[in-house]
Amino acid sequence: MVILGVETSCDETSAAVLRDDEVLSNIISSQAVHAKFGGVVPEIASREHIRLLLPIVQQALQDAEVTIDHLDGLAVTYGPGLVGALLVGLNFIKGLSKATAKPFIGVNHMEGHIYGNLLTNQVEHFPVLFLIVSGGHTQLVLMKDHLKYQIIGSTRDDAVGEAFDKGAKMLGLGYPGGPEIDRRAQQGNRDFYHFPRAVLRESPLDFSYSGLKTALLTYIQKQDREHLELHMNDICASYQTAAIDVLVQKTINAAQLYGVKQVGVAGGVAANSLLRKWLQKECEEKGIVLLLPELVYCTDNAAMIARTGMEYIKRKMYSKQNLNAVPSLTLDVPYKHD
Ligand code: KG4
Ligand code: ZN
Numbered sequence: 001m002v003i004l005g006v007e008t009s010c011d012e013t014s015a016a017v018l019r020d021d022e023v024l025s026n027i028i029s030s031q032a033v034h035a036k037f038g039g040v041v042p043e044i045a046s047r048e049h050i051r052l053l054l055p056i057v058q059q060a061l062q063d064a065e066v067t068i069d070h071l072d073g074l075a076v077t078y079g080p081g082l083v084g085a086l087l088v089g090l091n092f093i094k095g096l097s098k099a100t101a102k103p104f105i106g107v108n109h110m111e112g113h114i115y116g117n118l119l120t121n122q123v124e125h126f127p128v129l130f131l132i133v134s135g136g137h138t139q140l141v142l143m144k145d146h147l148k149y150q151i152i153g154s155t156r157d158d159a160v161g162e163a164f165d166k167g168a169k170m171l172g173l174g175y176p177g178g179p180e181i182d183r184r185a186q187q188g189n190r191d192f193y194h195f196p197r198a199v200l201r202e203s204p205l206d207f208s209y210s211g212l213k214t215a216l217l218t219y220i221q222k223q224d225r226e227h228l229e230l231h232m233n234d235i236c237a238s239y240q241t242a243a244i245d246v247l248v249q250k251t252i253n254a255a256q257l258y259g260v261k262q263v264g265v266a267g268g269v270a271a272n273s274l275l276r277k278w279l280q281k282e283c284e285e286k287g288i289v290l291l292l293p294e295l296v297y298c299t300d301n302a303a304m305i306a307r308t309g310m311e312y313i314k315r316k317m318y319s320k321q322n323l324n325a326v327p328s329l330t331l332d333v334p335y336k337h338d
Contacts, residue, residue: 001072001314004096005306006057008089009081009109010135011040013052014302017064017071018310023119024064026296026303027056035175039165046084053092060302071102075309078106078319079329080136086325094321103318107308109300110137110331111149113266115311116297116304121264124289129260131251133275134267135161135176138207138247140254141331143264146311149331152254153205161269163209163243167216171232181236182272188237193219195242197249205254212242240274248278255288264291271298 002024007014011034016026031048034040061067076093078086090106097104114130123143132139138160140153158166161178168177173184195215198208216239220228228235247269255263263283269275270293283290297304312318312335319337 005302007302008049012300015057015060016302018306049088073313074104079326106319112304115308117293121291133269155207158209184236185240188233190237190241192234193238
C-alpha cells in the first residue's frame with residue numbers, strides 16, 4: 001500500500017510517501033521566518049504553507065519515485081493545531097482526492113506522533129503507555145489497541161515543550177528553545193539550582209509547568225546579567241532537569257499502576273537527550289521495554305501522518321469532503337468520519 005501524507009499543523013511544511021512500513025521519502029521544511037518573532041506567527045505560518053506545500057509534495061513524490069497514479073490513499077493532519085495552517089494541508093488533500101478519486105483520511109496530529117514512534121518500533125502486546133511531549137501537549141496515553149486510546153494524564157497549564165521555549169526566551173536564547181537548552185545543559189551542572197517539580201498529589205498523573213516557568217522568571221529577576229551569562233549552561237541544566245524529572249517519575253508510576261510492559265515516547269521533546277537517557281535507565285531497572293522514536297520522527301513530519309493514515313485506509317476508514325479542521329482535536333475522540 002502506497003500512501004502520501006501531508007502535515008501543516010504548525011510551522012513545519014512536510015510531505016512523505018510510505019510503501020507499507022517503508023518511508024520512501026519524508027521532506028520537511030521548518031519555517032525559519034518565525035525565529036525573529038520568538039514564536040510561531042499563525043498568519044505567516046499559513047502563508048508559508050501555501051507557498052511551500054505544492055513543491056514539497058512534488059519533491060516527496062519524485063524522491064519516492066512514484067506518481068500520483070501509484071497512490072492508494074492520502075493522509076493529512078486535520079487537528080490539533082493552528083486552524084489556518086491546518087486548512088492549507090486539508091484543502092490541498094481534499095482537492096487532490098476529488099481530482100484523482102483516491103480516498104483520503106484526516107489524521108489526528110497526536111496520533112501521528114505515536115505512529116511516528118512506531119515507524120521504527122514494534123508493539124509486542126497492547127496496552128502500550130505513551131508519554132506524548134510536544135510544544136502544545138504533555139500527556140500520558142494508554143494505547144489499548146491500534147487506533148484506541150485513553151488519556152490518563154494531561155498538563156493543567158503549559159506543555160513541557162512550551163516550558164522549554166518560554167524558558168529559553170526568558171534566558172535570551174533562540175527559538176525553538178528545546179534544542180538550545182538541551183545543547184547547553186550538556187555542558188552545565190544540573191545541581192546548580194533546584195527548580196520546583198509539580199507533584200499534584202490529588203491527580204498524580206497530571207502535569208503542571210506554569211510554576212517552573214515562574215520560578216525561572218523569579219530567579220532571573222534576582223540575578224544580574226553577568227551571573228546569568230557566566231552560569232547560562234548550569235541554569236539550563238538545572239531547569240531542564242526539573243522539567244524532565246517529573247516526566248520520568250510520572251511515566252514510570254503510570255506504567256506500574258497500569259501494569260504496562262512497554263512504554264513509548266512521542267513528540268518534539270522526545271528528542272531531548274536527558275529524557276531519553278533518564279527514562280531508559282529507569283525502564284531498565286523496572287524491567288520495562290522503552291520505545292524511543294528516531295530523532296527525525298520526534299518533531300513534526302509527514303511520515304508519521306502517512307503511517308497513521310495507512311492504519312485507517314487499510315481498514316477502509318476514510319474521511320468525507322466536508323471534513324473541517326479541528327484546532328483542539330483530542331486523542332480520545334473516536335473515528336467518526338462517515
Ligand atoms: O512535536 P513538535 O515538533 O511540535 C508540536 O506538535 O508542538 O514539538 C516541538 C517542541 C518545541 O517546544 C521544541 O522546543 C521541543 O519540541 N523540542 C525539544 C527538543 N527538540 C524539540 N525540547 C527539548 N529538547 C529537545 N532536544
Ligand atoms: Zn507535533
